[in-house]
Amino acid sequence: MGLGRLLDWKRRPERATYERDRVGDAERWDERDVLFSRTDLHRRYGIDSEEACEYYERHPEHLEYDTKIGTDYGLGSKAGVDAPMYRVSFATAARLAAESFVDGEPAAERVELTPERATAKIKAFARLMGANLVGTGPLRQEWVYSHVGRAIGPVGDQSERGAPVDISHHTNAISFGLQMDYRLIQSAPDFPTLVATAEGYGRGAWVAVTVADYIRRHGYSARAHHVYNYHVISVPVAVDCGLGELSRAGFLITKELGLGLRLATVTTDMPLEHDGPVDIGAQSFCERCKLCAEKCPSEAIPKGEKTEYNGIMKWKLDEEKCYRFWQAVGTDCSLCMVNCPWTKPPTWIHRLMATVAGIPGPHQSFMVWADRVFYHRGRPWGRPEYMEDRS
Numbered sequence: 001m002g003l004g005r006l007l008d009w010k011r012r013p014e015r016a017t018y019e020r021d022r023v024g025d026a027e028r029w030d031e032r033d034v035l036f037s038r039t040d041l042h043r044r045y046g047i048d049s050e051e052a053c054e055y056y057e058r059h060p061e062h063l064e065y066d067t068k069i070g071t072d073y074g075l076g077s078k079a080g081v082d083a084p085m086y087r088v089s090f091a092t093a094a095r096l097a098a099e100s101f102v103d104g105e106p107a108a109e110r111v112e113l114t115p116e117r118a119t120a121k122i123k124a125f126a127r128l129m130g131a132n133l134v135g136t137g138p139l140r141q142e143w144v145y146s147h148v149g150r151a152i153g154p155v156g157d158q159s160e161r162g163a164p165v166d167i168s169h170h171t172n173a174i175s176f177g178l179q180m181d182y183r184l185i186q187s188a189p190d191f192p193t194l195v196a197t198a199e200g201y202g203r204g205a206w207v208a209v210t211v212a213d214y215i216r217r218h219g220y221s222a223r224a225h226h227v228y229n230y231h232v233i234s235v236p237v238a239v240d241c242g243l244g245e246l247s248r249a250g251f252l253i254t255k256e257l258g259l260g261l262r263l264a265t266v267t268t269d270m271p272l273e274h275d276g277p278v279d280i281g282a283q284s285f286c287e288r289c290k291l292c293a294e295k296c297p298s299e300a301i302p303k304g305e306k307t308e309y310n311g312i313m314k315w316k317l318d319e320e321k322c323y324r325f326w327q328a329v330g331t332d333c334s335l336c337m338v339n340c341p342w343t344k345p346p347t348w349i350h351r352l353m354a355t356v357a358g359i360p361g362p363h364q365s366f367m368v369w370a371d372r373v374f375y376h377r378g379r380p381w382g383r384p385e386y387m388e389d390r391s
């Protein structure tokens with residue numbers, strides 16, 4: 001095996017690693033229960049609105065927390081004159097959340113392609129549009145939201161909050177990984193990491209809507225799912241598409257980018273070849289490594305064992321604790337991301353280390369120790385020269 005192939009090597013098991021931890025069926029989630037959908041409910045309708053009353057009658061357990069956090073994302077309060085650096089990316093993503101962008105009628109005539117050829121073309125096109133990672137897999141309906149929660153986008157061209165989601169005719173998914181700027185996330189938890197987050201989501205929106213449109217022009221149904229208009233839960237779909245695994249930090253971990261990426265998705269009825277899931281050794285590595293949990297200022301990441309959540313044993317992130325810290329610090333945080341040993345620039349030495357780290361065994365504990373010793377001094381980095389310093 002040549003060095004390049006060794007560096008890119010990944011185990012491809014038949015079933016995703018979360019399947020080993022499955023203890024029951026997963027129920028479809030209602031997107032209205034997602035934290036950002038709840039803040040949008042307040043922002044759009046108000047805490048005393050009919051919509052809010054209806055929601056909290058069904059979910060009184062969220063009322064106290066949601067009342068406290070209110071409508072204020074708390075993000076960007078440290079941004080000052082540089083606020084447009086993150087707002088433009090989110091504003092573009094919001095425009096691209098219009099139903100007319102994420103979905104549409106397929107062309108009347110179908111272009112006949114083999115699944116292999118179609119997949120190769122779509123992957124190449126997605127990379128051309130700006131995706132760093134692309135994977136394909138089956139769309140499992142358990143990862144499709146039951147109802148729309150967020151309805152962001154131009155008025156009159158939005159998804160309807162509370163509408164049932166039905167994309168049962170979509171059998172395939174394409175998952176995109178968007179690398180976050182390594183320099184900017186090293187400032188965590190300061191404003192530049194918010195710029196990196198927004199840029200990743202903005203590019204993800206662009207990639208997803210262009211790829212979905214590309215597929216529709218071949219005569220197949222296709223829908224984009226991105227930061228402001230999801231009908232699927234992007235992390236487990238990305239796992240099924242072979243981008244990475246579930247991590248202790250609660251989100252996707254990849255061999256190439258660690259935790260330092262954002263996701264977008266396209267679902268379709270176009271026949272595609274599946275990459276299949278990967279086993280990059282993250283489950284046994286995360287068992288030994290607790291760096292993200294130790295560095296998390298809000299104790300949102302569990303330090304202990306996996307627990308059952310919706311039919312799967314997993315490390316469950318406490319989003320409410322995490323988000324409260326974002327509000328307190330005035331930006332999204334990313335400390336878990338930058339402290340993860342897998343979040344490194346893709347130099348050959350780091351790629352080699354990731355390959356070795358992916359083989360389960362006691363050497364993984366040594367690698368965690370070495371990462372603590374050699375990488376976790378002197379953080380965070382300051383702001384880059386082109387941003388104003390408001391520290």
Ligand code: SF4
Binds near residue numbers: 336
């Ligand atoms: S983003 Fe920050 S607060 Fe949230 S889980 Fe990661 S380290 Fe904790």
Ligand code: SF4
Binds near residue numbers: 287290293336342
């Ligand atoms: S910091 Fe360690 S425990 Fe957390 S996600 Fe990364 S490898 Fe897993």
